[in-house]
Amino acid sequence: MNQPARLRIDKWLFFARVLKSRTLAGKFVAGGNVRVNSEKIDQPSLSVKPGDVLTISLERRILVLRIVACGHRRGPAPEAQALYDDLTPAPSETQKINAVGQREPGAGRPTKRDRRVIDRFLQSDADD
Structure with missing residues (x-):
């Protein structure tokens, strides 16, 4: 056809x-x-x-x-x-890096340890 x-x-x-x-x-x-x-x-x-x-x-x-x-x-x-x-x-390298607080699809909910790491990172940004 x-x-x-x-x-x-x-x-x-x-x-x-x-x-x-x-x-x-x-x-x-x-x-x-x-x-x-x-x-x-x-x-x-x-x-x-x-x-x-x-x-x-x-x-x-x-x-x-x-x-x-x-x-x-x-x-x-x-x-x-x-x-x-x-x-x-x-995609460029900057597009490959996930933004803070975003997790890989299918990774589930963050653990308590993950949350503490995120909070520390966000706190260090606020101090600057």
Whole structure:
């Protein structure tokens, strides 16, 4: 089956598994969270083609994707990953370091010892 030369941006985001549903993709685009070739868009009906570069601002990160193919269905993850090249820059060292008081996901609640260390650190900042 031949792939189309162009595809609506909301369908492409759905096929590439960037968002869970086409409805969410349409609302996401309409919210102004996507740029196509560095131009902000707000129409889910905009057609994209291979070679376009998408900048997508998700909740906690920014994705930069180059469209390789349009696709014709929402397939398994390997098929979806074949639709784009990920150009997202690696996080810098400052972004890798967690802010004070933030813990690794899944680490559970802080222990009493952890809380004391955090309190000491915050107290030393207040003294400066």
